[in-house]
Amino acid sequence: MSEGTRFYAQDAAPIRYQVVSSSPHSGPYEPDNIMYDEPDNTSSRWSSAHQVSGKQWLILRLESTVVLRKLKNKHPCSMKELRVYGGLTQEHMTELLHTNVKLDASPETFSLRHTNRSGHTFPCRFVKIVPLAAHGASFNISIWHIAFSGVKDEEAVARIMKSYDEHREETVMRHILRHLRQRRLLTPLQSILDRTAIDFEHPVVTKLHAAVVVEGDWTQAEAVMKSLSLENCFNDYLRLSPPRILWSYLGGPCESSPVGRAGHAMCIDSSKRTVYVHGGWDGTKCLDDFWSYDIDSEKWSNISVSTSQDKNGPVARSCHGMVFDSVNGTIYLLGRLDSEGAQSELDSTSTSGQAGHTNGEPAPNGSSHGMSDTTSPCSEFYRYHTRGVDAGTWQLLTFDTTTLGGPPLIFDTQMLIDEQSQIVYVIGGRLVDAADKPPRYSGIYSYDIRASKWKAHDLADNSRAPLRSGHCAAFDPWLRSIFVFGGQREDKHLGDMFTYDICTNTVSVMYTDGTQTHTKAFGRKSVIDFDLKEIYSFGGLQQGSTEDEMQVLETCSIYRYDTRPGVWLPSTPYRPPVVDNRRRDVEEPAARFAHELVYDSGTKTAYLLGGNPGQSFVAPPREPNDDSAQDSVRLGDFWNMRIVRLTKDDVLRQATFHIRCQQFRELCLTGQSSVKTLEFLQTNVSTVVNHEDPAEEKLFRSLLMHLLDISDGQEEAPAANDTVKPASPERWTSSLDDVIARHHQDPRETADPLEPAGQATSAHLFAQRNQLFESLLKFLDETVQQPGGSLLDLVDTSSSGL
Template structure:
């Protein structure tokens, strides 16, 4: 694969005009070759408006390349003929092009650059020779569309591109051959299939799956088929199915304390990080409803105990002061903790407090919500800042804490103001992630904390190189420099997949809107991919703010614990009480994945944490456990009691302060661990054996004495049924009437001749209404397309010469077993089995589509 190739630099790619639809007047296609933004005649303009037919301009690259981006130059001022919407197609040949971009241009003078999709669905880069731009609409109604200038960028290195072309062609050959091999086996052309495999030198499927086909389809050797299924489980071939099963959750309250019986007090907006190797969870700061905190704790997982590292880090040399809405990351290479960001008491004066825009866990002055609120509510005229707690300037301090070595227990002030050295300004509610191997920290978004709080300002995307102590700013949030760009935000989520070098950035708040978009940022190429403009419409959570997310790169899953959500813009934020926990699964980071709810556990009496926001979570990938602490439960809800009609203070007692000072929200000090529960290997094997034994029972009903089939149903089939599952038990009970009582007298299988599938014998999902014995909702192996077999068909499913000497199934039974075999493949990893698609389904009126 191309992953082993060193990618050369991206350069400007020269091109020429290969063709176009008609043009208007002197506005020919060749005009776009040069960029003259002040020359009104330097453009291509379509002969007619887009509504009157397809308009296009086709470009031919002067050399084969891997195309990375396309830039549209514009006229120096707005123009009604400017393209509003367009699409881009690419290909090696003019008559075979694929759409890779559908986007829009603004009606302004600023050039716009768009990243071009240059890899296929499995991550294989492909070369390009032709580009076709198709205008879909103009900014002016009924105006002809105009393109002023196009510039292309990509990789043109001849050696690199030639390797890409060769590998891509090899991949295409592989795909076509594997589709043909699947088609031949489905139709019982086993000898031609064996001849192709002997000469092609490719692996069609894992050898265990070939053995399963031989045992199940060719020989009906049920004991051997069951043994192969168990071998598949042992070999890890059923792992993808397990990940695709519906996930449940198991919450456990952690009640460990320190030797004095103390735990971190109630708070929200604090920061946590985890040392997975040593099983340590560090917690610092936050807001307790009255003041910002600077206590520093560590929880030792093995001992189930807290330990207070510092009662007040502000009293230590180089220690950080009280703060909330900051972030910490742990460097597993050096054992260092890095801390950035602040919203402290000194930032809570009248001048600096938010005024209705909300905040994750900071005192607010005028925000009032009927269901929940996003912070405390100090008086309109803020109290004087205590001596020593105010920061003289809005400087962004950057700290490091040592957990190992000679400096263990000491703080370093790495920077008094990161903005002065090319880093972010003072921010709050941002996100941080660390690549320990590369020794790089990433910082995304956050709200700028300065003297002009009423003017919403947001930070962008930065990286900090630990080895060189240098900051770098990416232009991912620059609407003029990158497309798609990541809109600046705060209270969002960002996680890093260090293997693929992608950052996932999603949700949060911008202005008054809660967001439900999601982006993937490829670090090596600074490429932004919009995965979802609205993940709610794709089956994900509602737009959310201060949700928390952690990632398991090995499983390629992101776990999301929702905070405040809004079902629609302008609606009152709420705390979800029904399934506020989600999994985002992806196969390729730059392609949209799937959102799945984490379902409640089967034990309805098990304790569950109450909904919250401004909480903190960390993930231990070694034990696959999520840890959650504290947060804000909203108005007057105490974690240990039922909601009261009157607001309570943060300690759960009736608030006796004057109403204008009362913090009516309940902050939490509870600590939980969350395990994601999925079926184990034995459960998956049971489900597969259930499918095998159903087929065995079906054939016994057709061929043997009814009493033998009935005994088999009551013993062997019943033993692999989950009788506690009402649907599965119902299907089991229906097997008797569906097959044994309904089976007509049949001659022995060997004497049967080919008959149409619709005439009987073949089982499909539609032939048994209400079946629930299939695996849970997941990515399934597609059932084969309706197979021919009638008297006039060219495909007769006759015995193949390769089957001579055994006891081959009849044509009808071969088709039936093949369908059940492909149903069994739903349990198998994609890379170990035949292709999902069927060759017949890939045929269209335009020919074969691969």
């Protein structure tokens, strides 16, 4: 944390500003209007002259140099999306905010970024606002009033400014040092280091450069990488490396396991290593069977053929919720759609209108909305005991939860449990009520297990947490927060995420619709690992390329929320290592939605069962020319999923592979026999190659071709370096290499006096080694190595200035 941030304990003060320039405006709606807070004056706003998104802008000069903290948009505004930039000058600004703006009369306040990646606070004097999109495609963008707040105390800002200037000075000097070392100017590099107290890089990284670039000591280079591993310098690379998904097939439907289904409910008892499954839709009817799966013995047990026949047991249903309370060994069950009076109208991807009804299972139909005319639409609430004297029995806690302040009858909801506080949460879901057009959605309810009481949570700002169904929800007991994302509302697929703080009853937006790469979908399922601050999401149904097309997803995405607003990471299948030159086939579940996913946090393993494959799965017809099988097929396959992550040993293997590749290239140039170099390739290089990695496999094969070229006497192709050559002699370029070649000797052609005597290398070999060193730096934390980027990128191609 930088020195300046300690001043932020004080309350932020309002910041005055002036509009210094803008893009053209429309009629009397001048830019200066945004400085005045006049909500009753319809002319007191700025409006763009054009409707071209991203081409409008306003530049504001603040009253003094300040540290911005907040931006407030206080009145209705047709602006849907905007970016905000800030800096000390108009020419050099950095992005402070990228967000969406809601379309209503409520004021909005946005936090502005005021620290850089290294944690140093930076001041601002100018702000640039760039509207990107309007809520209506045929309307010009309007802004009524914008206000800023921040730290403007002169003494505080002066200290922040001093600290920031020192940071900039040190950063520039570190870039210069990097540039000198890349140009083989080791003597001036060392002279600067001797005269200053600049922390250029970790001392072990300096040893790595000496071993790789200066001395070509490959044994020492490998030893230094091991030292860096012991110093825990690979953490950033390990954290940011895309995780790999390892699926294992546990079996399919048979007489001793659940039949294919979707819209079922599932929960897990991690302490007893048991998975429970109830109900669902098999393509023709709702189910009421009840199963358990013993993870250790890998066997299913049928607890009940029909819970509707059990005393106090639930009737057949789908699209309901179920959670397990490990403290008391009980299961809670709520919500339903049943098959009386329902037709499977929607099933998957046939039409977009029907696909908006449910999580994939029986669509509401007629006057009963999935209920028969004789069935009372009451919201029953059940508890099942797995331990103690009541083990194996159902208890009907409430015939209708609405009579006790609980949720109405809903489906496509999410149930979570806070075991520490003994509270069950019911998040969202669609009401089973055919009379409502458009449909209605449930909010957030909680059930206190100890007090046997329901509570409705009225949010202060529902607009930031729109009600929905078919969404995902996950609870982090350490943060005391519930994450809600995705789903649908009427015919709209949602792509936002918000958190609900159960202690303060407040909502915080993690990201708005369209600002993350995560796919908008409903019918996805997710689980959380709160120790790792990760959410795993699989499958779902999303809008296709046309309005009438729906697409079933097969991807597994991982969301990391250790920093705000978090980030979705792509995942790739884990490919087991090659054994005896034989590759194992990779197993993966088919695309689906309306499946179920549970997570064992102790073993870091997720379990997936069933689902609706939509049109991505082809089932054999029951009879010749019978197409009904395709409409009714439901999956019954059972899988487990583990996240395979890189380890420090994996990083060391990759680094060793790159080091030995360069060692092999140089062996080819020493005049040793082809037999010895080939033996080195087979015994030293091949043993550290991941042959399942296409990039490593390609590089390894290129080494053999390199040996053959050398053996045939062909000239070695020059390696790529860090400069760009012109495409032709006539093309103008400001490349430093060309300037040096025309006027001066390239310093990389001559050994530096600090290089060991008798170990001078050619410029070509120096470039190869330097490229290897740069590639090894990608494994290291940013805090221990030289700065990234190049000084050449700071030179403006249109002038000689910066």
